[in-house]
Amino acid sequence: MTGTASRPLAVEGLRKGFADRDTTVMAVDDVSFELKEGELYTLLGPSGCGKTSTLRSVAGLERPDGGRVVIDGAVVADPAAGTFVPPNKRGIGMVFQSYGIWPHMTVFDNAAFPLQVARTKTSKREMAERVGSALAAVQLDRFAGRMATQLSGGQQQRLALARALVRRPKLLLLDEPLSNLDAKLRQAMRAELSALQRQLGITTLYVTHDQDEALSMSSRIAVMSAGRIVQEGAPRDIYQRPATRFVADFVGTTNFLAGTVARAGGDGTRIGTAVGELVGPGGHGANPGDEVLLAVRPEAVRLHLSEPGPAANVITGEVEQVMFVGERVDCHVRVGDDVWVTRQEAHLAAATGDRAWLELPAESLSLIPGRD
Structure with a gap:
């Protein structure tokens, strides 16, 4: 130093x-x-x-x-x-x-x-x-x-x-x-x-x-x-x-998804996951075949109650729990074996059992090397 x-x-x-x-x-x-x-x-x-x-x-x-x-x-x-x-x-x-x-x-x-x-x-x-x-x-x-x-x-x-x-x-x-x-x-x-x-x-x-x-x-x-x-x-x-x-788990709430890098480039990184191929930001230094962990903050997830138009990184699930907390609505959505935590605008009229489409903007995904 x-x-x-x-x-x-x-x-x-x-x-x-x-x-x-x-x-x-x-x-x-x-x-x-x-x-x-x-x-x-x-x-x-x-x-x-x-x-x-x-x-x-x-x-x-x-x-x-x-x-x-x-x-x-x-x-x-x-x-x-x-x-x-x-x-x-x-x-x-x-x-x-x-x-x-x-x-x-x-x-x-x-x-x-x-x-x-x-x-x-x-x-x-x-x-x-x-x-x-x-x-x-x-x-x-x-x-x-x-x-x-x-x-x-x-x-x-x-x-x-x-x-x-x-x-x-x-x-x-x-x-x-x-x-x-x-x-x-x-x-x-x-x-x-x-x-x-x-x-x-x-x-x-x-x-x-x-x-x-x-x-x-x-x-x-x-x-x-x-x-x-x-x-x-x-x-x-x-x-x-x-x-x-x-760090992702301690500082705030985070959704995690394990994946393997399929293609890496400056214009984006394609990652194979259990819910399909997702696109993350480029410039992470990841190489094809690398195991990674995707971290997604609840407020970054865009929840749709009807199928959105063509968009990358859309996964489907079912609303499991809805909690109104004043300035926002916390929606827990089951995706396969996992439950995703999402944070939405207070006016969202979601109910338990609703089908949901979760849009994950590429720029808001974090790529963490390894899976631990």
Whole structure:
């Protein structure tokens, strides 16, 4: 990895294991990534995938077994060289899953706490300015004199963020900061936190298992599984062009269909499947005879209740279940031994037992090498 001095964060070959009886389980296994200035980079994955262990290694709350962590050009962790900089000297701010708000303190004192306990003393005037600025950034300045326990859940989350910002960190680390909020407030806070991060331009490493959170807030996403990064990219690429079955299955809902490449070219790829030959996009580097997995998102499937005119990639089935969910209708359609999940406009008047034609636009098919 090159150019680490110009990056707010560079993680290189990070490894971290934990003892489990007579063996060592690798929670983080050769993980590498870099953050660009001002971006929000998300580690996304299920519980136990290594995302939080990676974040804690960056923060200095875990000592890695191998690799390096470089923050703003300075090496803060390198086991091979015996380097380990403690968390309070890494120039970071961190917000945990549990906000850790002091109930006996006011909003102001909670936000000021990192400055009050810092080795370098801050004058009362500068402290007032910095705390006031941090509270204003999260829209809590008018509550400065209120006891922290009088704040709502969303306000306490913002207070924890203000406390992290008051030190003016080079890097902000967020560990599942919205998971303790109810669904509606979590959705509102996503937009609020994302807007604040862009406004402040602060480089942020974010950890979550929530796919919607990652897709809506991130500049880039690294999907993790079993201690490794299995795909990295922009949210749209991760969702629309998953590289593995795990990524396609974990990030959103996906229909899968196994096939074998019959012909490959720049104008399209023909794939033989159990429901007939389908046409997918070209440029995947697939060769005739290769086994592939077609991944199709529910919203990409066009459901017709009467046979459409001539069109490629039309398969037939029977509507098995219809669920009206307000802004859309989720139709489950049986195709042979499989049930396809489709997402249609709310006005679609489908009923259980209806014959259905599923149109699969070539440009919305993803080709995943292999069948696993």
